[in-house]
Amino acid sequence: xxxxxxxxxxxxxxxxxxxxxxxxxxxxxxxxxxxxxxxxxxxxxxxxxxxxxxxxxxxxxxxxxxxxxxxxxxxxxxxxxxxxxxxxxxxxxxxxxxxxxxxxxxxxxxxxxxxxxxxxxxxxxxxxxxxxxxxxxxxxxxxxxxxxxxxxxxxxxxxxxxxxxxxxxxxxxxxxxxxxxxxxxxxxxxxxxxxxxxxxxxxxxxxxxxxxxxxxxxxxxxxxxxxxxxxxxxxxxxxxxxxxxxxxxxxxxxxxxxxxxxxxxxxxxxxxxxxxxxxxxxxxxxxxxxxxxxxxxxxxxxxxxxxxxxxxxxxxxxxxxxxxxxxxxxxxxxxxxxxxxxxxxxxxx
Amino acid sequence: xxxxxxxxxxxxxxxxxxxxxxxxxxxxxxxxxxxxxxxxxxxxxxxxxxxxxxxxxxxxxxxxxxxxxxxxxxxxxxxxxxxxxxxxxxxxxxxxxxxxxxxxxxxxxx
Numbered sequence: 001x002x003x004x005x006x007x008x009x010x011x012x013x014x015x016x017x018x019x020x021x022x023x024x025x026x027x028x029x030x031x032x033x034x035x036x037x038x039x040x041x042x043x044x045x046x047x048x049x050x051x052x053x054x055x056x057x058x059x060x061x062x063x064x065x066x067x068x069x070x071x072x073x074x075x076x077x078x079x080x081x082x083x084x085x086x087x088x089x090x091x092x093x094x095x096x097x098x099x100x101x102x103x104x105x106x107x108x109x110x111x112x113x114x115x116x117x118x119x120x121x122x123x124x125x126x127x128x129x130x131x132x133x134x135x136x137x138x139x140x141x142x143x144x145x146x147x148x149x150x151x152x153x154x155x156x157x158x159x160x161x162x163x164x165x166x167x168x169x170x171x172x173x174x175x176x177x178x179x180x181x182x183x184x185x186x187x188x189x190x191x192x193x194x195x196x197x198x199x200x201x202x203x204x205x206x207x208x209x210x211x212x213x214x215x216x217x218x219x220x221x222x223x224x225x226x227x228x229x230x231x232x233x234x235x236x237x238x239x240x241x242x243x244x245x246x247x248x249x250x251x252x253x254x255x256x257x258x259x260x261x262x263x264x265x266x267x268x269x270x271x272x273x274x275x276x277x278x279x280x281x282x283x284x285x286x287x288x289x290x291x292x293x294x295x296x297x298x299x300x301x302x303x304x305x306x307x308x309x310x311x312x313x314x315x316x317x318x319x320x321x322x323x324x325x326x327x328x329x330x331x332x333x334x335x336x337x338x339x340x341x342x343x344x345x346x347x348x349x
Numbered sequence: 350x351x352x353x354x355x356x357x358x359x360x361x362x363x364x365x366x367x368x369x370x371x372x373x374x375x376x377x378x379x380x381x382x383x384x385x386x387x388x389x390x391x392x393x394x395x396x397x398x399x400x401x402x403x404x405x406x407x408x409x410x411x412x413x414x415x416x417x418x419x420x421x422x423x424x425x426x427x428x429x430x431x432x433x434x435x436x437x438x439x440x441x442x443x444x445x446x447x448x449x450x451x452x453x454x455x456x457x458x459x
Contacts, residue, residue, distance in 0.1 A: 164424060207419070214422035218392060222422055 001064040001173070003073040004248060011251040012071060014302050020250060021331040024263035031267065033333045040272040044326035045281070050319065052283040053097045053125075054344070055080070055088055056299060057107040057116075059288060062138045065159075065172045067206065067249040069300050072105040082112045084290040084314065089119055091317035101283075101344065103130040103296065108142060121152040128155045130344075134176055136183040146190045155200040156192060157239070157344070158184075161208050163226040171208045184233045193235040201234075204346070206241045210258035212265065212339055213240035216347045239346030242266075244297050244335035266334035273349040274341025280327050290314045294327045296344075297335075303328045359409045392421040399428060400435040 004012035011017060025032055037043035059076035061068075092100060100120045107113055107129060120127050129149065136145045149156060158180075162168045165177035172180075184201075188194060193201035203223065207213050220238035227233040243249045245262060253259035280294040284305070290313050293299035304312045306328055307321045341348030366373035384394050395418045402410030418428050
């Protein structure tokens with residue numbers, strides 16, 4: 001399967017996505033996200049601080065997931081350079097950032113990945129890696145990743161949309177479930193997800209279709225029971241994440257004629273408590289080319305942070321202006337505020 | 350084309366209060382309480398509702414509780430088993446009346 005960009009699909013065009021997002025609310029007479037924030041006394045949305053520095057190390061990935069908001073895949077060649085990574089290190093060193101969250105694509109496919117993790121670890125920050133699991137078994141050169149993660153006390157966050165192969169493979173590609181199970185066992189073998197090991201392995205659930213995620217707590221119990229019984233796999237926590245209507249997931253919603261209903265559901269499920277705790281309020285997202293965004297979703301919609309043009313790049317990272325900025329919002333933000341809310345760490349409210 | 354069932358009508362369910370508000374309010378309050386977590390989990394209640402939706406053959410309910418079951422973390426296998434429970438009870442309910450038929454037959458036969 002090719003990325004939307006490679007297919008020259010109209011949904012790879014940002015302005016088209018924004019048009020569809022707008023139509024999703026206006027044509028149904030639904031309120032705009034910004035007006036819901038006004039009602040909740042949260043407009044303009046502002047940061048509460050800066051704790052998480054999320055870096056998208058590149059769009060290259062060994063998988064082509066059906067819902068991917070990055071439109072990542074083997075045909076995406078955008079990769080963060082060592083120079084940009086060095087600029088990220090300077091920014092991290094000069095701020096009070098506690099957590100560095102590495103994502104992609106498959107961040108491990110960036111040739112400077114291991115060097116960068118070691119540098120961040122030396123700075124005393126917690127390193128999180130959004131590992132797609134299958135990368136660990138994709139090639140011999142990645143087989144020692146579990147050991148590498150362990151040595152750098154990396155916290156692993158991995159997508160596993162279901163404990164059944166059918167549902168996982170329908171979203172993430174044929175054979176992904178079996179490879180993920182193999183990788184999870186390798187992680188368990190070095191101590192990841194095992195009680196009292198101090199090595200954290202969290203899994204991420206996101207719905208395989210046009211519906212909202214279940215309650216995180218109940219689902220976690222279900223996942224733990226099934227994965228233990230069927231595969232003897234252990235993990236720490238399950239994060240339930242809502243699919244955000246952009247990129248490939250947006251394309252799926254429109255093609256399957258679920259788009260209008262999904263937007264209506266997101267808007268009607270708006271939860272002011274979730275809006276108060278959205279992750280963009282304490283996160284900065286760095287794109288593969290070093291530009292700064294409020295979150296990974298705004299990054300994919302090319303909505304750069306609202307600061308001076310010069311300060312929109314990590315090379316000119318300025319903590320004060322960033323924590324005093326207004327966060328840019330659009331209709332896709334309803335995805336983070338629906339029901340119990342959604343963030344890279346799961347439920348919010 | 351006009352049809353007896355219109356999927357958009359499901360969204361208007363709450364509007365039944367327009368013609369009789371006090372009873373509608375009581376119904377929706379009761380309905381909300383029924384589906385809250387209690388001795389049964391919300392997930393279990395959703396599967397029961399899905400099965401009953403099929404038994405009463407309500408297309409609105411089937412649409413609503415299919416999505417609700419998915420949003421409660423149920424998978425397709427569990428959902429289809431719930432439908433089979435409904436089918437078994439409906440089938441059984443028909444067949445158990447066969448005893449009545451047998452009784453009557455014996456009553457009127459030599």
